[in-house]
Amino acid sequence: MENQNISDIIESYLKQILAESQQVEIRRAEIANQFNVVPSQINYVIKTRFTIQDGYVVQSKRGGGGYIRIEKVKLLDNLDFIDSLVTAVGDQISRHDSLAVVRSLFEAGAINRSEANIILAAINKDAINTGDRQADEQIRAQILISILNHLRYES
Amino acid sequence: MENQNISDIIESYLKQILAESQQVEIRRAEIANQFNVVPSQINYVIKTRFTIQDGYVVQSKRGGGGYIRIEKVKLLDNLDFIDSLVTAVGDQISRHDSLAVVRSLFEAGAINRSEANIILAAINKDAINTGDRQADEQIRAQILISILNHLRYES
DNA sequence: ATAATATTAGTCAACATTAGTCAAGAACAC
DNA sequence: GTGTTCTTGACTAATGTTGACTAATATTAT
Numbered sequence: 001m002e003n004q005n006i007s008d009i010i011e012s013y014l015k016q017i018l019a020e021s022q023q024v025e026i027r028r029a030e031i032a033n034q035f036n037v038v039p040s041q042i043n044y045v046i047k048t049r050f051t052i053q054d055g056y057v058v059q060s061k062r063g064g065g066g067y068i069r070i071e072k073v074k075l076l077d078n079l080d081f082i083d084s085l086v087t088a089v090g091d092q093i094s095r096h097d098s099l100a101v102v103r104s105l106f107e108a109g110a111i112n113r114s115e116a117n118i119i120l121a122a123i124n125k126d127a128i129n130t131g132d133r134q135a136d137e138q139i140r141a142q143i144l145i146s147i148l149n150h151l152r153y154e155s
Numbered sequence: 156m157e158n159q160n161i162s163d164i165i166e167s168y169l170k171q172i173l174a175e176s177q178q179v180e181i182r183r184a185e186i187a188n189q190f191n192v193v194p195s196q197i198n199y200v201i202k203t204r205f206t207i208q209d210g211y212v213v214q215s216k217r218g219g220g221g222y223i224r225i226e227k228v229k230l231l232d233n234l235d236f237i238d239s240l241v242t243a244v245g246d247q248i249s250r251h252d253s254l255a256v257v258r259s260l261f262e263a264g265a266i267n268r269s270e271a272n273i274i275l276a277a278i279n280k281d282a283i284n285t286g287d288r289q290a291d292e293q294i295r296a297q298i299l300i301s302i303l304n305h306l307r308y309e310s
Numbered sequence: 311a312t313a314a315t316a317t318t319a320g321t322c323a324a325c326a327t328t329a330g331t332c333a334a335g336a337a338c339a340c
Numbered sequence: 341g342t343g344t345t346c347t348t349g350a351c352t353a354a355t356g357t358t359g360a361c362t363a364a365t366a367t368t369a370t
Contacts, residue, residue: 003358004325005220028319038358043214043320048355061367068316083366096354115273118266118302122277127301128294139283139294146282147273158338160346183329192346198330203345219354221328316367326357337346 010035010042011049014070023071053088053100060115065141080109082152089144092137096127097143110151119147165190165197166204171224178226201225207304228308231270233265237303244299247292253278253299274302 001087016069017024020055032039050070060068085101093101099120106116118141121127128136172179182278187194192263200202201223209211210230213221240256248256254275261271273304283291 005218007356008220025338029317040321040359041357046357060319060364061365062317062319063286064317064367066365071159085337111273114310117305118270118273119197119277121302121305122274122298124301126304127298129297130290130294134282135285139285142284143277147276150272150276150280162346184327192327195331195349196347199346213327216355217327217329217353218358219327221355223329312370314355314367314369316363316365318363318365320363321361323356323360326355328355330351330353333350335346335348337344339344340342 006035006037007041007045007048010045011149014045014050016071017123018072023069025067025069027066028068042068051086051097052098053097053104055104079152081112082148086145088150091141092134093141093144094137094141097123098140101144105151106154118134119144122147161192162200162203165192165200169200169205173225174277178224180224180284181238183223197223206287207307212308213250225301228310229243230308231306233263236263236265238305240295241300244296244303245291246296248296248299249292250278250280250295253295260306274299275304290298 013035014024014026026042028039028042032042046058046068050058052073055073057071057073058068059071062065085104089098089101102111102116102119105107105111105119106113112121122138128139128143130136130139168190169181181197183194183197187197201213205213205225208230210228212226212228212284212307214222214226216247240259244256245251256273257266257274257278258288260274261268266274278295280291283298285291285294
């Protein structure tokens, strides 16, 4: 709990702001300086922790007055939302990204906590582990899509 | 008592912390160093002494700020039932037999209807279809066992 | 207007820092 | 002696950090 890396700390900082506001707008160099990291680390944090699967949309502008804006996504109606997740899953999906998909479903209210936990159990590395990573990612994608399709007509 | 091997000693150390706390979070290299063993021995201790059957759930993260976290969980009173299903599933299981396992869970009240449907979506033939039937049966078995293990405890 | 310069953010690959896996051999129990 | 458990280390994988280089946009000079 204590020895958090700096990326986690920056993530928390931003999410704390987002807890009270729909969006946060930063100047990359300023935040990098504030946390004493190189500017590109801010990109790393955003790329790994503020993806669309996580429910965030990021916009930015370069040049004078440039910024990075992170916005919490409003949930679309369920069908479009599930479509977008099916697209996000694609033919194969990493474990990391699949966690974000399940989290999105939960936060959207499409599934409850115990359903989410069952799905996580179905796609974790004890469950899917053929020894071939690409094969695993494909199987994981198929399972998620099968579940998403089920949720589409169940909900 | 006298001839405790080092794995037992590390186990005791961790369980002593867990006696007073719901979870313990360690840095693998640090504990390995403290007990003067190679880091992978920590994995051995965890794998042999902190299993779900023992009532522990383990999570970890690699990279900077990485950790291993062991959490005590409340086991439910359906353990024998789950054990019997795990045995029934074995290393591989047909689709037909897997349906019976899910039905048993439902009829026993371990899962509700929508949870059952999600599990069925995860193991149906759209979800698991590598083209190799035996491989499919093995994957299906692993998924079911992972879910069964999840159903052992309160989360 | 156009060109030059300044000011931002983005990408990518190298390197660093953790944990995981696996198999060989040692130690132990019977 | 045989089978199981423990110990070890080489190799692998995941995640985080850094900096050189690139790209976009704004501002200033001509």
